[in-house]
Amino acid sequence: MSTSRTVERAFETGLYGTDDTALDTAASLLAADPAADAELGRRGEEFVDTAWRRGWQPADVLRIVRRELDDTHVRLLAALVRSQAAHDRPRGPRWTAQLAALPDAPTPRTDRFSYATAVLELYRLLLRLPVLEPLEGFGAPGGAGREGRESRPESRALARIRALLAKAEATGYPREAEALSAKAQELMARHSVDEALLSAGAPAPHAPGACRIGVEPPYEQAKAVLLDAVADANHCRAVWNEPLGFSTVVGFEADLEAVELLYTSLLVQAESAMTKAEAAQRAGGRRRTKSFRQSFLAAYAHRAGTHLRAVAERTTAGAGTEHADALPVLASREAAVTDRLERMFPETTTTRLRGAADLAGWTEGTRAADDARVVPRRPLG
Incomplete structure (x- = not known):
């Protein structure tokens, strides 16, 4: 044979x-x-x-x-x-x-x-893998107008953001992590404005792209909510595919990179804070670990999203004062992101967050998000 x-x-x-x-x-x-x-x-x-x-x-x-x-x-x-x-x-x-x-x-x-x-x-x-939504320009290699951009080395701003978040993850002091995360988010917002203005002046403006970010179990619903909040604060949109364990994030390339960095960092910070809070609960005789963790992460995602949106809106408003053409450019880019999202996902559904019924977990998760919040204390130097 x-x-x-x-x-x-x-x-x-x-x-x-x-x-x-x-x-x-x-x-x-x-x-x-x-x-x-x-x-x-x-x-x-x-x-x-x-x-x-x-x-x-x-x-x-x-x-x-x-x-x-x-x-x-x-x-x-x-x-x-x-x-x-x-x-x-x-x-x-x-x-x-x-x-x-x-x-x-x-x-x-x-x-x-x-x-x-x-x-x-x-x-x-x-x-048996099902068909997924194509990420690269609906099947076009590299996506529309992205080839030249993606060949550039990492910007100084992105390198600084990465370094700030690495320090936030490594420190054992919540207030220091808070300050470092605050600097990172404000720098992300400023970097997004700079990239938008640069792109608007280019001969062929860049089109929004997309990437997939894994949302791993356990407690993946709360993690998906956190990713959605990070995406929303950074001019992107996220759609969660629960059966396949990822979210598709749509946005412009610099914003997608920022979302990946910040989501990963906040997740590390959340899990570290959750471990410490859970240890304190156990020391007090508490044993409901699963419900505590689910509620902790749900509260963390909700509170962090509120803080992220606040700093993004404040920074964008400041950019609009400095650059008269910034706000129209950002509005145009957000419309392009929405259009791309709706063409990729013409039908989406919403789901309610399940299992967030543990009061102690919700309280500790809220406190942890406040410690890691991204509201800036002072302007970046």
């Missing part, structure tokens, strides 16, 4: 069913034919390429494989994506960064049957 026929028979038997017996039979066919490995790898690259055409990106696939399978499958996927990338077209810096973030540990090779089983389990998952 030819190697391609071996792979075909294995796929017919193991990929399109759901029972373990069919999977074992298919793995046995592959294990008995070492010459089929090359063809098996080539067909895996085709599955990866199909995932890209369905709107998925490397980070998205990695996220769902981690969620549904185990570390062996994650390593198999990383090797497969790298192999496919060698034959793929350039897809921009964000894509390149996702490729660079793939795990680089080699896949442990055990017996051939176990290896073939893991490969088939991975391919089963890839085969």
